[in-house]
Each structure stands twice: as C-alpha cells, then as structure tokens.
Amino acid sequence: MATKTILIPTDFCVASLNTLKLALASHIDQPTRVVLIYAEYPDNSITELLFYSAENRIKALVTNEFKEALEIIKNRFEGKLLxxxxxxxTMNTNGYLNNYLDANKINEIxxxxxxxLKPAKNGFNPLPILKKAKVPVTEIDWGTDYKQSEQEQLIALFI
Incomplete structure (x- = not known):
C-alpha cells in the first residue's frame, strides 16, 4: 500500500491536534506521514535573519503539553502513523505554497x-491560502470544546 503524506496546520496548542487525531481515525486508511506546519513571517531585522533558525524557532514554540499530545497520538496510531x-x-503566496507542497510530496491537506488558529507574534493564519492549494483539502469539524484547558485537551486525545 502506498504511503500518504498529509499537511495539517498547528498553532502549538493541544487543541489544534484534534484535526490530526480525527484525520487519522476516520479519514485515512493507509500508512501516513504527517507534516504539521506553523505559519510565521521571519523577522525583518538583519541581525535576527543572520541568526534565524527554523529548528530553534519551532523548539521555542513547542510546549510540554504539545509534546505529550504528539506522543499520545503517535502511540494511538502506531500502525498507521509513520x-x-x-x-x-514563511510566506503566504500561492506559488510558494504549491512549491512547498511539491517539494514535500503532500497528497492532501x-x-x-x-x-x-492562534498564531504567536509574527505568526499568520495559513487557512485562507491552504484552502486554495492544488492538492485536495478536507475540512474536519471535531465538535470538541476547544476552550478547554491544555490538560483537558490532552485527556480528550485518549477518547
């Protein structure tokens, strides 16, 4: 069976992982690679750009609760999630997005x-541009109260 690669936006809140959980649970029936994206404009200061590291920026945004939630999902979907x-x-143009999708072999969003999504400073909401992508887009309504605390969201991932 062929591997599928999907893209899901995140804001590093546990609640944003409900889309991933429901996609894996009810929409995907083959081995899957997941790319979580966070949308953010890089700082335009020369000093900041010289020392900019996407890896360090992601590490700064990931919380312990988010890490725990990812582990729960990895364990729950161990056979399906590769x-x-x-x-x-870092940009919100159609050309950039389509090149990104091609380069990462994304099959579906x-x-x-x-x-x-609640982006941090310099972050932007990628949903408008993602809805115009050249790959299939599936919107998932998870119907969960996403105003719960991070701890309550973690517990909800077990259900």
Whole structure:
C-alpha cells in the first residue's frame, strides 16, 4: 500500500491536534506521514535573519503539553502513523505554497472547520491560502470544546 503524506496546520496548542487525531481515525486508511506546519513571517531585522533558525524557532514554540499530545497520538496510531514532522511556512503566496507542497510530496491537506488558529507574534493564519492549494483539502469539524484547558485537551486525545 502506498504511503500518504498529509499537511495539517498547528498553532502549538493541544487543541489544534484534534484535526490530526480525527484525520487519522476516520479519514485515512493507509500508512501516513504527517507534516504539521506553523505559519510565521521571519523577522525583518538583519541581525535576527543572520541568526534565524527554523529548528530553534519551532523548539521555542513547542510546549510540554504539545509534546505529550504528539506522543499520545503517535502511540494511538502506531500502525498507521509513520512519521510526524513540524515545519515553518514563511510566506503566504500561492506559488510558494504549491512549491512547498511539491517539494514535500503532500497528497492532501486537513484543516479544522471551526477551530481558529492562534498564531504567536509574527505568526499568520495559513487557512485562507491552504484552502486554495492544488492538492485536495478536507475540512474536519471535531465538535470538541476547544476552550478547554491544555490538560483537558490532552485527556480528550485518549477518547
């Protein structure tokens, strides 16, 4: 069976992982690689750009609760989930996105239907551009109360 690669936006809140959980649980029936993206404009200061590292930026944004939630999902979908990577999307143009999708061999994008991403400083909401992508887009309505605490969201991932 062929491997599928999907893209899911995140804001590093545990709640944003509900889209991944439901995509794996009910929409995907083959071995899957997941690319979680966070959308952020790089700082335009020369000093900041000289020392900019996407890897360090991601490490700064990932919380312990988010790490725990990823581990729960990895364990729950062990046979179906091959890999999860987290990457930064740094521009919001169609050309950039389509090149990114090609380079990463993305087959499909899964988006939250009602959850609103909460980007940090310099972050932007990638949903409008992702909805226009050249690959299939599936919106998932998870119907969960995403106003719960991070701890309550962690518990919900077990259900």
């Amino acid at each position: 890999d999860i990577s987290i990457e930064l999307l 899964y988006l939250p239907k009602t959850y609103q």
